[in-house]
Amino acid sequence: MLKRDVLTVIEENRERYIEWLVEFCKIPSVAAQGRGMEEAVKFLDGLFEEELGLQPEKLDAGGYPVVYCEMKGASDHTISFYNHYDVQPEDPVDLWQTPAFEPDLRDGKIFARGVADNKGNLIARMAAVHAILQADEELPMNVKFVFEGEEEIGSVNLPELAEKHAEKLASDGCVWEFGYRDPDGTVQLSLGVKGMLYVELTASGASTDLHSANATIIENPLWRLVWALGTLKDPKERVLIPGFYDEIDEITETELALLDSYELDEDAMLDSLKLKKFVLGLKGDQLKRKHIFEPTCNICGVEGGYTGEGSKTVLPSKAMAKLDFRLVPGQDPQKILAALREHLDANGFEDIEIREMSSEVAARTHPDEALVHVMRSVAEKVSGKKPNVVPNTPGTGPMHVLCQALGIPSASFGVGNFSSNNHAPNENINVEDYIDGIKMAAVLIEEFNAQLNKEKSVVG
Template sequence: MNIELQGKLDSYIEANRERFLEELFTFLRQPSISTRNEGMHECAELLASLMRDVGIETRVMETPRHPIVYGEIDKGPDAPVVLVYGHYDVQPPEPLELWTSPPFAPEIRDRKIYGRGTSDNKAQIFIYVKTIEALRAATGDVPLSFKFLFEGEEEIGSPSLAPFVEANRDLLKADLTYYSDSHIHESGRPMIILGLKGMVYAELTARGARIDQHSMRATGVPNPAWRLVWALNSLKGPDNRVAIEGFYDDVRPLTNMERETIAKIPVDEQGLLDFFGIDKFLPGRIEDGYYFNLISEPTCNIAGIVSGYTGEGSKTVLPSVAKAKIDIRLVPDQRPEDILEKLKQHLEEKGFGDIEVEGFNFLTPSRTPIDHPALPVIVEALEEAYGREPIVYPGIGGAGPNYVFTDILRQACFVVPHATHDQANHAPDESMDLDGFFNGIRTGVRVFPRLAKTLRR
């Protein structure tokens, strides 16, 4: 990009800074809590209106749960196409008493925007609405065709996304998928994420007596809490390895290029230990590097256990039911349905076949090849916008819907986050860094003209 055009784009963004923030705040004030269907249709219509204001042809498309906001800019059959993904739904704001300011009344403090959905994901999708406006205002047009897919169910596992994409393959066909979620590196350097882990979320239920009993009967009446603890203990050992038979059979080994890229990720292990408040990291199956395992290793986590009495004071009770929720994180080429069956088979073989297993929130792992020709272009645009060299992650520990793009649409998928690592998404006082929001727009106006040349048919 020539210096004159770069200056023109940056000047437009700076001149409209306050208006961009006012419009973002309008978006943030509208609740959109997918888990309890609060404000979902209202937010979808608001987002569609904001997109139409900058010339994106937009429609709200219904799904069995919450609507998808679809938009497009068509530059003709010979133009490259980028699909921009994001989600407008947010997590519930509770506990409300832990917020410094109301969750749906955005407020700027210390160069951060505070409010529910600021970083996850409203500001990070609004970046692309303003990118379109800036490109058109400064250059007269956009450099390629765009399709926008903004869903309202990401925070509940995106149950409608895969069926929607399956049913609309032609509508969503593009050269690649590009979006912003998650956060930049803790050092402040920007990041490019090429993959996400998959997941199986499951609830395990052990049952005992018909109703809770006095704990004096524990000499003769089975306690399902103990049975559940023994079953959970069989899933993973002190060596941090998952003990389910065949669990690691389909794990795709890293390529040499992926290993080299992971080795370049800067890591302050002591700083991370201090941040987490722990003394050491768990051992790895192959090696002990924090980022190596975060990116390349699957695992099994206990998310919660409930049984009996957990209130204040004492109550001598022998519970009748015990439940545990677990999330199993997967890497390419593990399959969620296969892993769930292996979990059930493991419990059966270990003598816990009576424990009920309900699996849900299936997400397939995904990874874009590290040698994709778009990667150097995105690296260059980020470095120019941030003034710092970006870090490339072959994958991250989180799970998400990237597989619908890489597996169903057969498109490379690039995640370019702009929030900071201390964003507190899903927690009280969620925030979006002001510089991150505007750096996102500055990145957008640089990356899409470059992609137009790289992807040109």
């Protein structure tokens, strides 16, 4: 047991911890544009050195470094925290009520790019360790921080790093980067993530843009791209690439039971998005099952020709589309990539180039893991309500390569909310959710260690 109540210590330091987050969110650490990355690393170095008394390592990932820090505790058990310090670009800037990198506290919220994804969770977990050390001079167990700088660009260098530094990444359980609350304030506890294949398709035509009068005799690559995209999915949302669904893992009874208890506030979600219905008009269990357990084929954007103000009669020379496929356990991104190539070729689109941008394997942790049981208890203890347990979130991250591939169970809860606007203007978190996120991380470190000690004594 800690010498002082850690929750009291967190309340005593709340303004300090808010200041940490606000200062971090001022740094425009946009990996996709190479902005602010060195400054973000320096900020983390300073926080570790000045507030936790440690010098973190920089693990070479071939790009922006992974900031790694291991703190020794009283037991030989280890918990790890994975987060990322890079953020999405702030575009479109004109839709922000206040500048994206000038954090604004209003209406009980903090607004800033990256405050929910992922700086709020990152700082909350550092604050939790700081609070434990304030409550007691020693951590109950070993703690490892793994802070990546390339998550928002697909973690392209992480597989090599994980293989090279598997020993440093080893732990008894990993708390993953994100976490949200439902519209009614219920904490979401996620046990996994979907996989990803992100590709760029390019159709090329003439060596230069032409007057559109030439459309009678010169092929338009934008039309070729549109026709190709039209072969990928039907109006009932079924992906038409042969073999796309063949190797999906069967959903277990335990996972289905979690789906039954998973609460999705459909009305609140539709209302917040100003929509009248979900895709295909789905509701209830069918909607939840599709959202959690099914893969996707999504067009992120299409570019080509003239889209500016007024008219310009042009026949474009090139067209490009960006697609992401959210994948579920059993689907291999490289097999899906090969199947996509075969599908386009079989439909007469051999000329369309495919450029792989990134890929991730789906990951899911069994709900009977000790980490999951303790996280459930901690979420209820801090928030006063049983958490909403989700087999996996619809989003993606490098969980498999850092956790499941190394035999490490992982799950996540955190400081975001159902309308945090990740990747969008006016990204935000609730101040009280942030403070609770610190509390949950701190209590988890103590109670996860106690649970592992209990299991060890039973085995012994």
